[in-house]
Amino acid sequence: MVLEVNQAIVNESLQTEQVMEQLSSTVDVIVDNIEKYTNAARYGKGNNYALNNLRTAVQNQFPLVDWLLSTSLSQMIENAWQNGSLPTVTDEDGNVYLKAPLNVFTTPPKDTKGECCWLPFDIAACGGKAPINILCLKDCVDMLNHLLDRKLKVQSNDLIGFFKQAGQTYEEVRDFMNRESMAFYTANTIVNGQLDVTTPILKKFHGLMEILKRPEVFKMQGTNILAAFDSIGYRMDVLGGSFIFAAHPLTVASIKNAIRPNRYGILPDGWTINGESIFYKGAQVLPDKTVPVDVENGTGVIWQLSGESVGVFLGTTLRPAEDYIIRNQFTTTNDVNKGCATECDIYYNLGSVVTNNVARLAVITDVPLAAGINAYSLANLLDRVYVETLAP
Incomplete structure (x- = not known):
């Protein structure tokens, strides 16, 4: 025991x-x-989280989109939108199309051989149409955090910087991020949007890429950069008017590498350099990261664009105005700990890219990148080349 x-x-x-x-x-x-x-x-x-800096510059500048929004065709469309006279047409399936401003010309002369007098020319016009697509961004938060975000403020030792400022409410921080995100997605979609392609950053949209891939747009190989520009230059001489060229910054660097001055300091015919900017026959070569480039295969593309024949329609700015934001959309849930509800803010835009004269557009393909530009030399930097986020 x-x-x-x-x-x-x-x-x-x-x-x-x-x-x-x-x-x-x-x-x-x-x-x-x-x-x-x-x-x-x-x-x-x-x-102290305030001791921080951005890993790379915020990708919130869009030179090509800014130019597209400023073209004469875009201004005509914007004026019509603001005064309520935007020309649209709806098909039998309910799809809404924007009718591009008309391209006016005169018809060929009538045959008056054997007659004493000529006959006057006739006026004719043609114009395209493009579908109008909705773009939107939705930000949702549970009711508990919605109520907290309205009151709590960012403190001086928080992760302050570009995306957060001391003294802001967390609701204001969310709104700023939402607007910047919407601008990033919208700008990329204006340039690269297509009706049959979606990616993590692209939605269905009639963008510039949808126009440039059309078979009637002039395309040529750019394996010899100078020869390709010479050919395009002859088209510019015939067409007249103003143009720009758009390319990825790596492609622009490769163009600069190809147009070095000779021993007498003279650039190839037609080329001028002003600081960091380069021009061909007065048309600027505009660097923009939204233009495609293929580092793995060592090639880029160059787009020739005319502000007289391509334009963008947007319902509001890249960062939507308040009347394009639907706030405080509530959905009930069964999660007691989170307030039994979710609150969503939805940011909207609508638009399309249109052209009324594809003869003034051209694409130079397979432009060889400079020898030092390759996947090896850019190892660990490809997220800065193919930008898919605001601050990669």
Whole structure:
């Protein structure tokens, strides 16, 4: 009996020791979590998240889109939109199309051989149409955090910088990020949007790419950069008017590499350089990261564009105006801890890219990148080449 009692005491002692060890471990975890979630260190030295900088520049500048929105065709469309006279047509399936401003010309002369007098020319016009697509961004948060975000403010030791400013409410921080995100997605979609292609950053949209891939747009190989521009230059001489060329910055760097001055300091015919900008026959070569490039295969593309024949329609600006934002859309849930509801803000835009004269557009393909531009030399930097986020 004594042995049994002693054994029971020993067993109870061992169990107590195990329980105490488990309790000690649990307390350590709790302390660690307290330090982690209260921003307190073991010796009372708090973290200061304000000591930060961006890994790369914020990708919120869109030179090509800015140019597209400023063209004479875009201004005509914008004026019609603002005064309520935008020309649209709806097909039998309910799809709405924007009718591009007409391209006016005169017909060929009538044959008057054997007659005393000529006959006057007739006026004719043609114009294209393009589908109008909706673009939107939705930001949702549960009711608990919605109420907190309206009141709580960013502190001076928070992750302040471009995306957060001390003193802002977290609701204001969310709104700023939403607008910048909407601008990024919209700009990329204006340039590269297609009706049959979607990606993480592109939605269905009649963008510039949809126009440039049309078979009637003039295309030529650019394996010899100078010869390709010479050929395009002759088209410019015949067409007249103003143009620009758009290309990825790596393609522009390759063009610069090909137009070096000769021993007498003279650039190839037609080329001028003004600071960092280059021009061919007065047309600027505009660098923009939204224009495609293929580093793996060492090629780029160059787009010749005319502001007289290509334009963009947008319902509002890249960062939507307040009347294009639907706020406080509530959906009920069964999550008691999160307030039994979710609140969403939806940012909208609508638009299309149109042309009324494809003869004034051209694409130079397979432009060789400079020898030093390749996947090896740009290792770990391709997210800066193929930009798919605001701050890669």
